[in-house]
Amino acid sequence: MKPLSLPPRLLMGPGPINCYPRVLTAMSQQLVGQYDPAMTGAMNEVMALYRQVFKTQNQQTILVDGTSRAGIEAVLVSALEPGDKVLVPIFGRFGHLLCEIAERAGADVHSIEVPWGEVFEPEQIEQAIRDVQPKMLAIVQGDTSTTMLQPLEHLGEICRRYDVLFYSDATASIGGNPFETDEWQLDAVSVGLQKCLGGPSGSAPITLSDRYVELVRKRHHVEAGIRESAHQSGSGSRIRSNYFDIPMLLDYWGEERLNHHTEAATMLFSARECAINLIEEGIDNSIARHKLSGDAMLAGIQALNLEPFGNLKHKMHNVVGVEIPDGVDGEKIRQQLLLDFNIEIGTSFGPLKGRIWRIGTMGYNARQDAVLHTLQSLETVLRRAGHKLPAGGGVDAALDTYAAARDAAI
Known part of the structure; x- marks a missing residue:
C-alpha cells in the first residue's frame, strides 16, 4: 500500500x-x-x-x-x-x-x-x-x-x-x-x-x-x-x-x-x-468577502451566456445555481473540469437533477484567483462543447466586479 x-x-x-x-x-x-x-x-x-x-x-x-x-x-x-x-x-x-x-x-x-x-x-x-x-x-x-x-x-x-x-x-x-x-x-x-x-x-x-x-x-x-x-x-x-x-x-x-x-x-x-x-477576519468582513466573490462569480457566469437559477434576490452569497445550456452535456462538462483542470463543481438532484450546476465560492475558496481560474476553465470546456460565448467574457466580468469593489473602498 x-x-x-x-x-x-x-x-x-x-x-x-x-x-x-x-x-x-x-x-x-x-x-x-x-x-x-x-x-x-x-x-x-x-x-x-x-x-x-x-x-x-x-x-x-x-x-x-x-x-x-x-x-x-x-x-x-x-x-x-x-x-x-x-x-x-x-x-x-x-x-x-x-x-x-x-x-x-x-x-x-x-x-x-x-x-x-x-x-x-x-x-x-x-x-x-x-x-x-x-x-x-x-x-x-x-x-x-x-x-x-x-x-x-x-x-x-x-x-x-x-x-x-x-x-x-x-x-x-x-x-x-x-x-x-x-x-x-x-x-x-x-x-x-x-x-x-x-x-x-x-x-x-x-x-x-x-x-x-x-x-x-x-x-x-x-x-x-x-x-x-x-x-x-x-x-x-x-x-x-x-x-x-x-x-x-x-x-x-x-x-x-x-x-x-x-x-x-x-x-x-x-x-x-x-x-x-x-x-480574526471579522464576521462582517467575511460576509463581505463571500458576497464579493459570489457577485464576481455570478457576473462571470452571466457573461458566459449562462442563466443563473432561482430568485436572485434570495440567492446565498456563497453559491450560485447555473442553468445547463441546451445541447450541452452537463455531466460531461463536470467531468472535464474535474479531470482536466482539477476543479470540482456540483451537480443537482430532485426536480433540478440534470438541469443546473451549483458553483460555490466559500471559505478559503471565496477569493479572486479561485473565481477566475474556475471561470476561465469553465469557458474553455463550454467553448469546446459548442456553447456560444464571448472569449474572455467571464473572467473580464469577474475582474470588473473586483475592481469596482476596490474603487468603492477607496
Missing part, C-alpha cells in the same frame, strides 16, 4: 470545500487525554468562540461530534417527543431531511412548500403556525440544493408570539451570510464546518437557548452518571438516542465533565481554528 496521495482539487461546488491551511495545521496537533487540562481548556475556548460565531449569549454552545447532520439530529431528537407537532417549511432538499429526522423521532410532521428557487414570506409561515399549532418550527437558512437563502429575521417574533420553539440549521450559510441568533430569537441553531467556515466535515457546532435547554432537561436528567427515566422527572418519554442526547452532551461539556463519549479531539482543534479564523 502506497501512502495516500490525493489529487490537488479546487473544490468549487456547494461544499465541502478546501480547508484553510491554518485549519489543516491545527488538525495535525498531537492528541491529549480527554480530561487533560489542555483538552478541557480547548473545549472551554471552543464554547466561547462559537458564542461569537453564532452571535449569542447562550451558555449552552457546544460541538456535536459528527457531520452537520449529527447536529440536526441532536437538536430534533432531544426536543421532540412522539406525537409532537413540527412545522417544516420546505424550499429545497434539506427541508425534506428535517422532515425525515423529525418523523424518525416520532413527531407529527407538517410541511409547507414553495417551488425550488423561491423562499417563504413571513406571512406564509405565520399562517401555517396558526393552522398547525406546532411545538417547533424547523427550517434551514441556506439550502445548497437550490442556492436560496431563507430570510429568518421576522420568524423569531412570530414563534414567540405563538409559543413555538424556533430552530434553524445554518450549515450552508453561516460565516458567509448574516446570521443573528439572539437578535432573531432562535432557540436552537446547528451548523457544520465544511462551507463558509472553511473546515472539514465532521463537527457540528450548536447553540441552544435557555428555553430549549429547560424543555429537554425536563425529559430526564443525569445525576452522578446515572440516566433516569423521563417519567421520574415529569415528562412523557425518554430521548430516543444516547449519542445525540443533548442533556447528556451538556453535562459532558459542563463543569462536571460527566463522561458521555471520548471527544473527537482533532475535530475540536479544527472547529476551534475555524472560529478563530472567522473572528
Whole structure:
C-alpha cells in the first residue's frame, strides 16, 4: 500500500470545500487525554468562540461530534417527543431531511412548500403556525440544493408570539451570510464546518437557548452518571438516542465533565481554528468577502451566456445555481473540469437533477484567483462543447466586479 496521495482539487461546488491551511495545521496537533487540562481548556475556548460565531449569549454552545447532520439530529431528537407537532417549511432538499429526522423521532410532521428557487414570506409561515399549532418550527437558512437563502429575521417574533420553539440549521450559510441568533430569537441553531467556515466535515457546532435547554432537561436528567427515566422527572418519554442526547452532551461539556463519549479531539482543534479564523477576519468582513466573490462569480457566469437559477434576490452569497445550456452535456462538462483542470463543481438532484450546476465560492475558496481560474476553465470546456460565448467574457466580468469593489473602498 502506497501512502495516500490525493489529487490537488479546487473544490468549487456547494461544499465541502478546501480547508484553510491554518485549519489543516491545527488538525495535525498531537492528541491529549480527554480530561487533560489542555483538552478541557480547548473545549472551554471552543464554547466561547462559537458564542461569537453564532452571535449569542447562550451558555449552552457546544460541538456535536459528527457531520452537520449529527447536529440536526441532536437538536430534533432531544426536543421532540412522539406525537409532537413540527412545522417544516420546505424550499429545497434539506427541508425534506428535517422532515425525515423529525418523523424518525416520532413527531407529527407538517410541511409547507414553495417551488425550488423561491423562499417563504413571513406571512406564509405565520399562517401555517396558526393552522398547525406546532411545538417547533424547523427550517434551514441556506439550502445548497437550490442556492436560496431563507430570510429568518421576522420568524423569531412570530414563534414567540405563538409559543413555538424556533430552530434553524445554518450549515450552508453561516460565516458567509448574516446570521443573528439572539437578535432573531432562535432557540436552537446547528451548523457544520465544511462551507463558509472553511473546515472539514465532521463537527457540528450548536447553540441552544435557555428555553430549549429547560424543555429537554425536563425529559430526564443525569445525576452522578446515572440516566433516569423521563417519567421520574415529569415528562412523557425518554430521548430516543444516547449519542445525540443533548442533556447528556451538556453535562459532558459542563463543569462536571460527566463522561458521555471520548471527544473527537482533532475535530475540536479544527472547529476551534475555524472560529478563530472567522473572528480574526471579522464576521462582517467575511460576509463581505463571500458576497464579493459570489457577485464576481455570478457576473462571470452571466457573461458566459449562462442563466443563473432561482430568485436572485434570495440567492446565498456563497453559491450560485447555473442553468445547463441546451445541447450541452452537463455531466460531461463536470467531468472535464474535474479531470482536466482539477476543479470540482456540483451537480443537482430532485426536480433540478440534470438541469443546473451549483458553483460555490466559500471559505478559503471565496477569493479572486479561485473565481477566475474556475471561470476561465469553465469557458474553455463550454467553448469546446459548442456553447456560444464571448472569449474572455467571464473572467473580464469577474475582474470588473473586483475592481469596482476596490474603487468603492477607496
